[in-house]
Amino acid sequence: MIIQKSANPRISNFDLENFSFGNTFIDHMFICEYEDGKWGEPKIMPYGPIGFSPAMMGVNYGQACFEGMKAYKDENDDVFLFRPEKNFSRINKSTSRLAMPEIPKDIFMEGLKTLIDLDRDWIPKGEGMSLYIRPVIFATEEVLKARISNKYMFAIVATPAKSYYAEPVSVKISDHYSRAANGGVGFAKAAGNYAASFYPTKLANEEGFEQVIWTDDIAHEYFEESGTMNVFVRINDTIYTPKTSDKILDGVTRDSFIKLAEKRGIEVVIGDVRVKDVVEAFDNGTLKEVWGVGTAVVTSVFKSLGYQDRLLTLPVLSDEESFALSLKKDLTDIQTNKAEDPFGWRFKVERKILEKA
Ligand SMILES: Cc1ncc(COP(=O)(O)O)c(C=O)c1O
Structure with a gap:
């Protein structure tokens, strides 16, 4: 080199x-x-x-x-x-x-x-x-x-x-736009995927939302991702996240959250996350948290979800009560070498250039 x-x-x-x-x-x-x-x-x-x-x-x-x-x-x-x-x-x-x-x-x-x-x-x-x-x-x-x-x-x-997006944000569940389609390039970090997301995000911003929860392109019935993050939903004490597919980016943070949640003994269900079920859980009081995960922010906690003409305001949880924030801490402690790394995720960058200089 x-x-x-x-x-x-x-x-x-x-x-x-x-x-x-x-x-x-x-x-x-x-x-x-x-x-x-x-x-x-x-x-x-x-x-x-x-x-x-x-x-x-x-x-x-x-x-x-x-x-x-x-x-x-x-x-x-x-x-x-x-x-x-x-x-x-x-x-x-x-x-x-x-x-x-x-x-x-x-x-x-x-x-x-x-x-x-x-x-x-x-x-x-x-x-x-x-x-x-x-x-x-x-x-x-x-x-x-x-x-x-x-x-x-x-x-x-x-x-x-x-860290940015540190404050809880309000997100809009898309009922019109999609970021990916079956057989498309949603699973790839293709530059064009981001270009295509800017306009719907701009419209959501104009309505007062920080991000869009992307839903499927067929009937907007299922959660896919949120902004440029994978998405998690907590109903009672179980967390749900969509399974990866050709429409969903296989996020490193998503995979790490799943493993850390399982290590804590939290039940994780990987599969379809239906908008209808999330709204129903909100209505019956069992929807506890919804959040996004990705390398940039680690965790973006959602304070409210806009769905059609409704605004679903989520409960405010303490850092200890929140699965999103507890798992964020577990992850960042491993990333920054503050905690044991039972999964072997850390990769040390050896000092080679400076030694030679
Ligand atoms: C569309 C999209 N989904 C999810 C993620 C999260 O992936 P990762 O956790 O690997 O950063 C990203 C990138 O950060 C992304 O661009």
């Missing part, structure tokens, strides 16, 4: 305690290009723009997909990724569905580890703090033909993160 270090690192001028998420990137980025049926030499270089033509296939035909993952720093400044192999296998499920080349494991993992090791000083420490990492692959061939591209770029960029 070629490593070209930045001559002007920006980290010393960046306030890791006071920043806004998503618009400042770490000093370096990883790139690897694919052409003529093979991957080229991977490279780490200073973060910055790369010139492309508006005729680039990725922007015209949407062959683009990505991952979202985080690195955490513990009290001793050790750095950990969380289940990175899951993101590795998922990006290749996405590339395969979008007829893009598979990213080899050594390119993905070595690129990731080396970049995070090199820019470990950018990882903020403390409650809710992390480095958000974005592996992304897009078609770079410049040709205006609606066909599979012959050229791609795989890149990894990263930005410091703190």
Whole structure:
């Protein structure tokens, strides 16, 4: 791998305690290009723009997909990724569905580890703090033909993160729009899935809701996901979550929540979550919690659900009473090396670059 270090690192001028998420990137980025049926030499270089033509296939035909993952720093400044192999296998499920080349494991993992090791000083420490990492692959061939591209770029960029959506939010159960369809690309982290969700989300925002609970495209009878998260519903003391399918992203946080809930002895039912049953549980007082889970926020607690012309206001639970918040704590304690890791989920990023320097 070629490593070209930045001559002007920006980290010393960046306030890791006071920043806004998503618009400042770490000093370096990883790139690897694919052409003529093979991957080229991977490279780490200073973060910055790369010139492309508006005729680039990725922007015209949407062959683009990505991952979202985080690195955490513990009290001793050790750095950990969380289940990175899951993101590795998922990006290749996405590339395969979008007829893009598979990213080899050594390119993905070595690129990731080396970049995070090199820019470990950018990882903020403390409650809710992390480095958000974005592996992304897009078609770079410049040709205006609606066909599979012959050229791609795989890149990894990263930005410091703190928890957002911390306040409980109000969400709208969709009775018109869907984010995915049978046989479609809902299970892939295809860039176009997000583009398609923005308009319905904007309409929901105008009605006062922060997010949309996506329902099936056939009759809007079943919960699928919420915003860019998987969704959980608690009725009495049982939690329900839709099973993954070609319409639902197989979230790393969802899988971790299921395993942590089972470890706590909470009954988890993975299957159809019917809107009608959720509304009925609300009406008979057994609906306790509804929440979303994903890497970015870990848990987004819902305070109310808008359904047609009704607003279902959920009970306010203490942190201890709430399954959503108890499981969030179980998970973040593992991620940040505050608790035992019985599942072997933490992945330590060894200090290699700095030792050599
Ligand atoms: C559509 C969608 N669903 C669910 C998730 C949650 O997945 P994960 O827990 O792997 O972040 C994401 C990404 O964060 C997403 O984009």
